[in-house]
Amino acid sequence: MSHQSEFEVFVRGHRGEMVATAAALTAGDRHLAEDLTQSALVRLYLAWGRARGPHAPAYARRVLVNCFLDHRRRAWVSRERSMHSVPDAPAVELADDPELFAALRELPPRMRAAVVLRHVEDRSVEDVADALGCSVGTVKSQTARGLAKLRAQLKDAALQGGNHD
Amino acid sequence: MTDLETRLRALRVPASAPGEDVVLADVRRARTAAGRRRAVRLATGGAGLLAVGAVATTVVLSNQPQGPTQADIASTAPSQSGRIDLVDYTGAQREGFQVAKVPDGYVLQGATPFSLDVAPAGDTSSLDSFVGKLVVMLQSQDASFDKTGKAVTVHGSAGYLRTQDAARILEYSDGTHVVVVQAWNNIGLTDDQLVEFANGVTVTSAAQASVG
CATH class of the missing domain: 2.60.120 (Jelly Rolls)
Incomplete structure (x- = not known):
């Protein structure tokens, strides 16, 4: 099978999963989730010689997380994203928990990624460490602190009239 | 499992299969990026591994929604000199x-x-x-x-x-x-x-x- 055919098969089989992960990483931003997935797939193709094979999904997850972290670090180069209202939403499905998405948005990017991969995606601590390029201990501390922050955020929201917890 | 962990788990939505047009668009974007990288590599010839690394970075940046070009970055190193009033x-x-x-x-x-x-x-x-x-x-x-x-x-x-x-x-x-x-x-x-x-x-x- 050619390089391109293999990649095409991978996109068919794993793009949906990448978009779902990106939607959680971006705390429900459909447009950014789609942008990040597209960028990650381009990077993946450019590295396909190394990424191909049984470890391709894990490699793609690492690339996607890096795209998310890079995006958060990037300067604004243009006003592409400044608009009064969101244009037509891409077909990215989202869970209906705006309060929790809002709380996730308050977490620093790496902490958010750790919480999402561990508790939304149900990945093992080792897999999360691999995706974030850090130690297992760091993942444990980041997720513990992340959950504590989320609980505090949700408690505040509940005190202000929310109806969860 | 705590209530919070249950809610987090519920954020995961089932992955939906992409349409054929979406897959083809992804492949087209990826091939375009690879072609651009090849072209720049050819243009820079034997400039060495350092140049190839820079080119790879440029290609990646050019496919990100808002990334500056490598030339932008190279020509605008941080300045603390206060050259302007x-x-x-x-x-x-x-x-x-x-x-x-x-x-x-x-x-x-x-x-x-x-x-x-x-x-x-x-x-x-x-x-x-x-x-x-x-x-x-x-x-x-x-x-x-x-x-x-x-x-x-x-x-x-x-x-x-x-x-x-x-x-x-x-x-x-x-x-x-x-x-x-x-x-x-x-x-x-x-x-x-x-x-x-x-x-x-x-x-x-x-x-x-x-x-x-």
């Missing part, structure tokens, strides 16, 4: 964001409810391009106040200054809004000058935070 601004103000100071030779190029572009006089580039400019905007509605970077004081409160790609970003709260001032590195403002500029910024009720 801040002067009092006496011209007409724009709705949304008003300024007390501008870098010498810079003008208010234009504004929208979402941002104010301060650019060298005669700059005819699009208001949508922030390269080489000083830009004032409100933090996006979807983002939180990023309290990372060097702590500074702006409008009597804590602000945070950091370098991102080819620009420095100062983020602070004026008590009502989270304001972002972005200065392209080639302008030559020092950190203190950037803070001084921000202290002269007034956000009016016409300013709006963007979405996304």
Whole structure:
């Protein structure tokens, strides 16, 4: 099978999963989730010689997380994203928990990624460490602190009239 | 499992299979990027591994939604030399964001409810391009106040200054809004000058935070 055919098969089989992960990483931003997935797939193709094979999904997850972290670090180069209202939403499905998405948005990017991969995606601590390029201990501390922050955020929201917890 | 963990698990939505047009568009984008990388590699010939690394970085950046080109970054190394003075601004103000100071030779190029572009006089580039400019905007509605970077004081409160790609970003709260001032590195403002500029910024009720 050619390089391109293999990649095409991978996109068919794993793009949906990448978009779902990106939607959680971006705390429900459909447009950014789609942008990040597209960028990650381009990077993946450019590295396909190394990424191909049984470890391709894990490699793609690492690339996607890096795209998310890079995006958060990037300067604004243009006003592409400044608009009064969101244009037509891409077909990215989202869970209906705006309060929790809002709380996730308050977490620093790496902490958010750790919480999402561990508790939304149900990945093992080792897999999360691999995706974030850090130690297992760091993942444990980041997720513990992340959950504590989320609980505090949700408690505040509940005190202000929310109806969860 | 706690209630919070149950709610987090419920955020995971089932992955849906992409349509054929989406798959083909992904493959086309990827092939275009690979072709661009090949072309640049050929053009740079035997410039060595260092050049190949830079090219790879350029290709990756060019496929990101808002990334500057490698040339932008290379030509705009951070400057702390204070090559330029801040002067009092006496011209007409724009709705949304008003300024007390501008870098010498810079003008208010234009504004929208979402941002104010301060650019060298005669700059005819699009208001949508922030390269080489000083830009004032409100933090996006979807983002939180990023309290990372060097702590500074702006409008009597804590602000945070950091370098991102080819620009420095100062983020602070004026008590009502989270304001972002972005200065392209080639302008030559020092950190203190950037803070001084921000202290002269007034956000009016016409300013709006963007979405996304």
